[in-house]
Amino acid sequence: MLFEYYYNAPTIGYKGIKKIEKRVARYYYWQGLRSDVKDYINNYISCVRTKARRHRPYGELVPLPVLSNL
Numbered sequence: 551m552l553f554e555y556y557y558n559a560p561t562i563g564y565k566g567i568k569k570i571e572k573r574v575a576r577y578y579y580w581q582g583l584r585s586d587v588k589d590y591i592n593n594y595i596s597c598v599r600t601k602a603r604r605h606r607p608y609g610e611l612v613p614l615p616v617l618s619n620l
Contacts, residue, residue, distance in 0.1 A: 553590040567591055
């Protein structure tokens with residue numbers, strides 16, 4: 551596939567969505583190119599597994615208070 555060539559090439563390395571989009575857009579263009587690149591990168595299995603989480607860890611669950619006025 552086209553994205554594999556631009557995203558997995560050892561000389562290019564793993565770049566972000568915008569850089570891969572620019573590389574592909576140099577030679578090819580179609581409606582929805584950006585969303586196709588984004589979908590490919592976000593669903594690429596080795597990147598999904600190794601991506602660092604960018605949010606704080608979730609806290610413990612706390613039960614909601616029970617109203618006794620009923």
